Amino acid sequence: MTYIAQQPREQIIADYARYLSPGRVAVYRQIGVDFVPGRREGVWLWDVDGSRRVLNCRTSGGVFNLGHRPPRVVEAVKQALDELDVGDHMLMSEMRAALGKRLAELTPGDIQYTTFSPGGAEAIDVAIKLARGYTRRPKVISVRKGYHGHTGFALAAGEDVFRGKFGPMPPGFLKVPFGDARALEQMVDEETAAVIIETIPATAGILIPPDDYFPQVREICDRSGAVFILDEVQAGLGRTGRMWAIEEWETVPDVLVIGKGLSGGVYPMSATCHRPHLDRFFQENPFIHLSSFGGASLGCVAAMAMLDQITEPGFLEHVQAMGERFAAGFARLKAHYPIVAGVRRRGLMIGFELSDDRLGPLMSRALFQNGVLAVFADYRPSTVQILPPLIIQPDEVDFVLAALDRACALLSQTDLDTLPDLPLPITT
């Protein structure tokens, strides 16, 4: 039995347009990225008709940190299917207890308790519910151009481009610029339940904060009693060459939210991990938050296998080494092509900055035509996000760099002012 290519490619696209989203299909066609993933393995994705192969530097924001269908995770889930299912979320669970213990060992400081969800946005909702429930305060402060997903509180903490068309949002959500501790200090008061920030905002363009930013955020939250929620849905789990991106700034948040790569790209899984003092709220209200699929037994098995792999000696060193190989290549590109404005990078979390907003979408398309899937940042189209699987090998890094070289050469000859406007697809 095979699941891939049961239908001809054009039929799949026609069905997708007819039964899911004609709007999306129109955009994909217009921007020249009408790719229908079929076979998938390691860093590679093939079109369903086998006509095209691309190296995945999008990784769905880190879902495929271990590449597609990582053998150890796949094997663990296959074996688990002989014994387990999703489990009953209302009952206790051996798998959830084991994974919770493992996360308590791995997360920073005294973070101890975990609530599981199926997706990142729900995990953010849990974090904000906990902060509001614990503090009994209304205000939630997030950063401009932050991105936390599309459910209730997560959406409210995000930008108007996604939330503006849905009428009034829950009250109390306010924004400050990223990296500006003074602006945050002025906004936080005794009504503030939470401050929520991505460690390295991805959709904003892979921004790196000033050195003293996170220690200051910690202090501001400590002074005011606000809960410090850190979103490492993209930046966590080895992406930056550290287990957690926040380790660089030696700061412990009150709540750490993780998702994306948590279960090796084979099962939906996310986690909201919190420090002991906050648990008073859940101890008083043990059934206040429920999710049928949060912490499914099969997902826990996948996550344990994923964590086993990324905690092996040498794994994070490999991420750092591949990041440095990219950096050397970027320096050569920057010296050669004036359209390359710079690079913001930690490990394999890379923002490749171009000199003009119009170049990001063009670069995504040129890279695609050269065998690399990489997208520009929604809130900063001049940044191309390069987030390869963490298992990428030196020759594959060189493949991406060669594609970038060809794409830069092509775009350097493009007269931007003669181009028609392309629609900007949502890329997060």
Ligand SMILES: Cc1ncc(COP(=O)(O)O)c(C=O)c1O
């Ligand atoms: C930083 C960050 N937080 C939260 C989310 C939401 O995760 P999900 O799409 O799994 O709901 C995303 C998704 O891209 C993200 O990048």
